[in-house]
Amino acid sequence: MLEIKDVYKSFGKTEILKGVDVTIDKGDVVVILGPSGSGKTTLLRCINFLEKADQGRAVFGDIDVNLGTATKKQIHQIRQKIAFVFQSNNLFNNKTALENVTEGLVIGRKVPKEEAVKIGKKALDKVGLTDKYDAYPSELSGGQQQRVGIARAVALNPDIILFDEPTSALDPELVGEVLTVMKNIAREGTTMLVVTHEMDFAKDVANKVIFMDGGVIVEEGTPHEIFVNPKEERTQKFLKRVLPEDFTYHI
């Protein structure tokens, strides 16, 4: 459904992405693992044109765009299909939770206001924020803010949602509620590309795990392949470092 091909990106003289390919099928939950600085965020940002790749292509159904030279119109087209959940949620500070969710529908997608409100409320209900429609981001906890961020993405009914470490900026006690919401929407069949350090989420929810290091994909496979039988030494070392002692893989 979405093919990302041969993405290169440098900042100044440093090459961050050195030819990355990712293929995602409908209904996939793909998790990207990798040490910090390996280019995971940059990859997601290039896919959504928040960063301009030096080279690379995105094939999305019948749309085939160059990630480096896409026109404004193509960028708009692709963004209609992709939603993004940011590490630091980036909720619109001047909008209520509900307005945050409806903004993209009403303004970005020209959905009539009334319908957008209906969709927005449903999305907020889904993430367990029925009582927070009219709260401003500053009145919400970090976990609630991130759940609004997820509702904002879900409401757009995109073909795929990109998550960039959605829980890593949260206090530990707030991580669970966000992961639960993500699991729920994954179970509903939402296609997701998730950068995360939550190994349990990768193990339990993903059907494909990608290990990235130094701007390249070192290894990819099913969670079982990656967690139980990693082939590459770099993958083994990384997992040894990040997996908790009691991490077990059950099939």
Place this chain on the structure above:
Amino acid sequence: MSEGLNYKFLVDTFFIALSGVPITLFITVVALLFALPLGFLLALTRINRIPVLHRFAQVYVSFVRGTPIIIQIFIVYSSVPLLLSSLFTKFNIGMNVYDVNPIWYAFIVFSFNTTAVLIEVFRSALSTVNRGQLEAAQSVGLTDVQAYRRIIIPQALVVAMPNICTATVNLIKATSLGYAMSLQEITLKAKVAANVGYNYVEAYIDIFLVYLLLCSAVEYAFKLYEKRLSKYKPSVV
């Protein structure tokens, strides 16, 4: 010598000074109407480092802010008539430069001056709005113009408002320098009245009071407006 204050003069001149308020406000409003949009646009060129324009804005700000307003007034008031009179002769316009109402010079000086102040006000306000706000807006399908109009400007405005208020009050006070261009504003009117009987102390007290009232009223209006704007940040005032 010490005959005390001339209370009748004090009261009469208060109303004379007060009659200069409309001119002061007129100049203030014209300068703001000119400087708010232009200052905002130039601030955008600064933030987004638009080639040429952002340098121009930077140099412009340092020129205007690096010189006293009174000198800017003298320069405009002495050079513009020269420029105009050579234009008038060249194009055979039968008009005397000295018939030009000095309020035009005031418009020029205070508009350009306030623009420089507001470029900096908007620049710092815009830079407080996290880049993630624009990116989030783009990612939900807003165009850059929509993102600025609906997300970024409303937030920047809340931050800018106290500084816009300060700029406005400073502008009102600075118009008192208009007397150097024989502008019929608060200061000049009261001073002229004082010339007759040398009642300068009374005149100055009146000028003092009128500006104090005017500026307090403007500040109060801004405070009300700020409160309304910042409804989404209940923690901050």
